[in-house]
Amino acid sequence: MRTWWNKNTVLTLLLALVALAIVVRITPPYVPKVVELTLVKNKEAIRRIDQEREVDFQRTLWVDRLDLSRKNQLRHTKLGQIGYADNFFVDIDHPFEVLVPGEYRFLIGSDDGFIAKVDGREICRFNRDRGYRKQSCRARLDEGEHRFELTYFQGGGHAGLTVEYRLKDGTQAYFFGEDSELMRF
Secondary structure (H helix, E strand, C coil): CCCCCCHHHHHHHHHHHHHHHHHHHHCCCCCCCCEEEEEEEECCCCCCCCCCCCEEEEEEEEECCCEECECCECEECCCEECCCCCCEEEEEEEEEEECCCEEEEEEEEECCCEEEEECCEEEEEECCCCCCEEEEEEEEECCEEEEEEEEEEECCCCCCEEEEEEECCCCCCEECCCCCCCEEC
């Protein structure tokens, strides 16, 4: 009786496993394209959110949600490091649909400054450099289409950016970009 396990079969299986491991390793991570980020590297040090920009270069990337604070870096759970080491802006201009009208809280966590707007109206800001903190920003939203704009800057050192939303009296918060019974992206 012949067995199908011989040296050639074992070698073929090992080579197939190695080839599969290589393909998995070189395949870039993927997340659904929900929120577009424009990253702008500045030539000069950034001290304030409203500082005039001296653009060195920029690039665009997509994330599934605004949860970009890991290991004191602007970092996504699947995509890894986002941004540059220091002195860059992140611009977001994204539509969303409110399904439940009401008074909303946007919890914006940032390690350095930001300006947040809904439908062109500023809802909050932090102008200077700081360690990561969350700030609650209010907006009364009717049912229907709206526009969220955020400009964030990273001056130097640690980095991080998160945006969550919830109803004023609600306990459940969602990251911006996550569909819920309250909003759709």
